[in-house]
Every structure is written in C-alpha cells, then in structure tokens.
Amino acid sequence: MPGETQEATVGYMGEFHLQNATTLYELNQVKSFGVPSGGTREQTETTHLKSPGWRREYVSTFYEDSDFEVVMNTRALSDTDTLCEAALKAGDVRPFKAVLPENGVPVAQITGTAKCIGYDRGEVSIDGVMEATATFRVVTIADIEAYEA
Incomplete structure (x- = not known):
C-alpha cells in the first residue's frame, strides 16, 4: 500500500479491562498482555487418490x-x-476490552468475552516485585476497532 507506515511503538498506556459485577473495570498495574485473537481453525485432511495436482x-x-x-x-x-x-472461581464468561496504544496514545481496542482459566499470584522473593498472571480463554471476539474512551 503506498504511503503505509509500519513503525515500531511501545505498549505505554495500554489497558486491559474485565467485567466485574456491574461494569468493565480496568485492571491496575498491568505490565503486559497478549493481544486477544479469535484463534485458529483446525483442518482435517480429505486427500484422495485423485486429488488434483498431487496436492493434499x-x-x-x-x-x-x-x-x-x-x-x-x-x-x-x-x-x-x-x-x-473471583473470575477464576466463578468460571463464567465475562466481557473484556484490550486497549492498544501507539506512542503512548490509545488508538485501537479489541472487545469480546473470555473466561478466566488461571490465576497465579507468582512468588514472594527477597527483592522482587510480586507479580500475578491471569490467563483468559477467548469465547467471542469483535474485530479490532478505533479506541473509544
């Protein structure tokens, strides 16, 4: 595409929100998150003796x-x-919103629903910061769209 730019940026000002009892709540002190996606589609082979062009x-x-x-x-x-x-223990499906920044400015978001399938509070160490990791499984996902506050 003529004029397209694909410059590197950092995740500063990214956000992750998860539904609590009443509204989307921004999780505090997020250090990183995987960009939610719809996953992949499995393929089953149907090759037969006369498959065209010797292709599976x-x-x-x-x-x-x-x-x-x-x-x-x-x-x-x-x-x-x-x-x-609570999300892990409930095992329910909750709305989420992931905010993607560009140079410190929120520009895009991905919304959908997910289930918390793991929550690990990490470890306590003599001089380390305590970190937790929440693992989510996507149930539904919308297309990436422009950010809305």
Whole structure:
C-alpha cells in the first residue's frame, strides 16, 4: 500500500479491562498482555487418490480456542486481585476490552468475552516485585476497532 507506515511503538498506556459485577473495570498495574485473537481453525485432511495436482486437500472444522495472559504487579486482596480470583472461581464468561496504544496514545481496542482459566499470584522473593498472571480463554471476539474512551 503506498504511503503505509509500519513503525515500531511501545505498549505505554495500554489497558486491559474485565467485567466485574456491574461494569468493565480496568485492571491496575498491568505490565503486559497478549493481544486477544479469535484463534485458529483446525483442518482435517480429505486427500484422495485423485486429488488434483498431487496436492493434499483439507476441510476446515472446529475453531481452536485462543488463550492469552495478563501480567500485572499485584498486592493480595486489592480490587484487581479480588476480581481476578473471583473470575477464576466463578468460571463464567465475562466481557473484556484490550486497549492498544501507539506512542503512548490509545488508538485501537479489541472487545469480546473470555473466561478466566488461571490465576497465579507468582512468588514472594527477597527483592522482587510480586507479580500475578491471569490467563483468559477467548469465547467471542469483535474485530479490532478505533479506541473509544
């Protein structure tokens, strides 16, 4: 595409929000998160003795779930810690919003629903920052779109 730019940027000002009881809540002290995606589609081979051009043939079958992690600084019993633990224990499907920045400015977002399938509070060490990792499995996902505050 003429005029297209693809310059590197950093994740500064990125955000991840998860539904609590009433609204989307921005998780605090997020250090990184995987960009949610719709996953991949499994393929089953249907090759036969007369497959054209000596090429294997396939048919698309089920979608394979996509998982992503959110890593954050943590403090036990904080609002973010409590929300992540509750989402794991409930095992329910919750709305989320991932905000993608460009040079410190939110420019795009991905919304959808996900289930918390893991929450690890990490480790306590003599001089390390306590980090937690929440793992989510995408259930539904919308196309990437322009950011809305």
